[in-house]
Each structure stands twice: as structure tokens, then as C-alpha cells.
Amino acid sequence: MEKAAIDTLLKEMQAPSRGAPTPRVKAIVDRIVRDLFYVIEEFDVQPSEFWTAVNYLTEAGRNDEYGLIAAGLGFERFLDVRLDEAEAKAGLTGGTPRTIEGPLYVAGAPLVKGEGRLDDGSEEGEILVMHGQVRDVDGTPVAGAHVEVWHANTRGNYSFFDKGQSAFNLRRTIETDAEGRYRFRTIMPSGYAVPPEGSTDTLLKQLGRHGHRPAHIHFFVSAPGYRKLTTQINIDGDPYLHDDFAFATRDDLIPPVERNADPAAIAAAGLNEPFA
Numbered sequence: 001m002e003k004a005a006i007d008t009l010l011k012e013m014q015a016p017s018r019g020a021p022t023p024r025v026k027a028i029v030d031r032i033v034r035d036l037f038y039v040i041e042e043f044d045v046q047p048s049e050f051w052t053a054v055n056y057l058t059e060a061g062r063n064d065e066y067g068l069i070a071a072g073l074g075f076e077r078f079l080d081v082r083l084d085e086a087e088a089k090a091g092l093t094g095g096t097p098r099t100i101e102g103p104l105y106v107a108g109a110p111l112v113k114g115e116g117r118l119d120d121g122s123e124e125g126e127i128l129v130m131h132g133q134v135r136d137v138d139g140t141p142v143a144g145a146h147v148e149v150w151h152a153n154t155r156g157n158y159s160f161f162d163k164g165q166s167a168f169n170l171r172r173t174i175e176t177d178a179e180g181r182y183r184f185r186t187i188m189p190s191g192y193a194v195p196p197e198g199s200t201d202t203l204l205k206q207l208g209r210h211g212h213r214p215a216h217i218h219f220f221v222s223a224p225g226y227r228k229l230t231t232q233i234n235i236d237g238d239p240y241l242h243d244d245f246a247f248a249t250r251d252d253l254i255p256p257v258e259r260n261a262d263p264a265a266i267a268a269a270g271l272n273e274p275f276a
């Protein structure tokens with residue numbers, strides 16, 4: 001079919017309005033449907049292929065993988081770039097770069113003041129201590145900011161989604177101290193891989209891509225009167241550091257990792273009480 005004929009068909013199928021449509025929803029859905037009709041035409045998509053796609057989406061929903069697919073196809077990255085651009089236009093520059101949230105945040109992690117331990121002590125992992133200071137774009141420390149931290153365990157799995165982990169394992173909200181500082185002890189995460197043979201994996205393979213992320217730690221940083229920052233850090237040296245299937249690596253988000261084999265230094269780091 002010619003595009004003009006497709007447009008005529010679409011017009012014929014404009015159902016009589018029952019009450020008031022929501023204009024923005026209608027405009028966007030109409031556009032998506034039209035573009036998909038064009039794609040079906042251009043690629044001569046067969047009915048069996050179309051229904052295979054519908055069943056794929058049904059299964060992806062059942063598997064709870066839409067968030068993963070959005071990350072893998074670059075939608076999250078695109079939304080970030082658009083936010084960066086909007087902020088730059090508004091003159092809002094500087095500070096730690098944002099990067100994607102991903103689909104594995106869980107609200108309501110326990111609140112600790114100043115510092116805390118994130119792991120429940122159930123896994124033997126390399127002990128990781130991270131500290132920092134929340135500052136505004138002028139460099140002024142922000143006391144009482146909330147630093148929400150979440151990351152994977154040594155197998156790349158996140159609590160809540162991995163039913164084998166305790167509730168809120170490797171998830172905390174840390175309130176910064178009077179100098180805006182926070183500190184936490186945890187275990188070194190492993191990189192993440194999409195569920196093998198799952199919907200995302202199946203799709204990525206057909207695109208000739210892998211589903212790996214470098215080891216990383218997620219953050220939300222928020223304080224009253226400030227914009228909320230969504231970001232992550234990557235662990236330097238990870239083989240996927242610059243080959244993230246979700247496109248979240250930023251040069252300024254790879255902090256130095258100091259490795260220390262001295263048990264005394266680890267003990268001196270404190271924070272030895274595992275979170276119950």
C-alpha cells in the first residue's frame with residue numbers, strides 16, 4: 001500500500017468520539033499506530049510475524065522485563081540526554097552528571113544517619129567502603145541530604161527481585177551529616193546480566209548484542225529545595241566498563257578504587273555491624 005492509502009484507511013478508522021478524548025494521549029497513540037502501519041508496510045511484515053511480536057510483548061510483560069528492554073534499547077539514556085539538554089537551556093549546569101535509574105530501585109530502604117553498613121553479612125565479598133560529600137553546584141555542603149544507595153550482590157542480583165536475599169539487603173538511605181558527608185560499608189557488587197533466555201536476552205541476541213552491565217552502585221541524592229539527582233558510579237577495571245548494554249557509563253562517574261589487603265585497615269574502617 002502507498003502511504004497515502006494507509007493514511008486514508010486510518011482516517012476511515014477514526015472511531016466516532018465517545019465523550020472527550022484526552023488530546024495528548026490520542027495524538028501520541030495515533031502517531032505510534034500510523035508509524036507502525038508504515039513499518040509493517042515497508043518491511044512487508046507478515047501476519048505470523050505480527051502475532052509473534054504481540055506474543056513476545058505479552059511474555060515480556062509477564063516476565064516484568066519492560067524496564068530492562070527500555071534500558072537496553074537506549075530509551076533511558078535518551079530521556080537522560082533530553083533532561084541534560086533541557087537543563088542546559090535553563091542555565092542549570094555543573095554538578096555530578098546524572099545517569100539512568102534502571103528498573104531495580106525499591107522505595108522505603110532503612111534510613112541511617114551519616115554512615116552505615118549496607119550488606120546483611122550473609123555473603124563473603126570484598127569489603128567496599130565508599131564515602132563522599134553532598135555539595136550544591138557552588139560547592140557548599142548540604143547537611144541532611146538523603147543519599148539513597150542500591151546495588152547488586154556478588155552474583156549481580158538485587159534484593160527484592162532476588163527472593164533469596166533479605167529485605168533491603170544492599171539498599172539504604174543515608175542522611176548526610178552536618179558537613180554534608182556520608183559513608184558506607186558494603187560488599188563489592190558484580191556486574192549485572194539480563195536473565196538468560198528471558199525476553200530481553202532473546203531480543204538482544206537477535207540484535208547481535210549482549211546484556212551485560214559493568215559493576216555499579218546506584219544513587220538518588222535529594223534535599224529540600226534542590227533538584228533530585230539520579231546517578232550511578234561504575235567500578236573501575238570492570239571488563240564491561242565502557243560496554244554497558246544500558247549505555248549508562250559516564251567518564252566522571254568512575255571514581256578511583258583503592259584496594260587494600262590489610263585487614264587492620266578494613267577493621268579501622270569500622271561499620272562492622274551487619275544490618276539486621
Ligand code: MBD
Nearest residue numbers: 071101102103104192246
Ligand atoms: C540494572 O542493574 C540496571 O542498573 C539497569 C539500568 C538495567 C538493568 C539492570
Ligand code: FE
Nearest residue numbers: 102104192218
Ligand atoms: Fe543496576
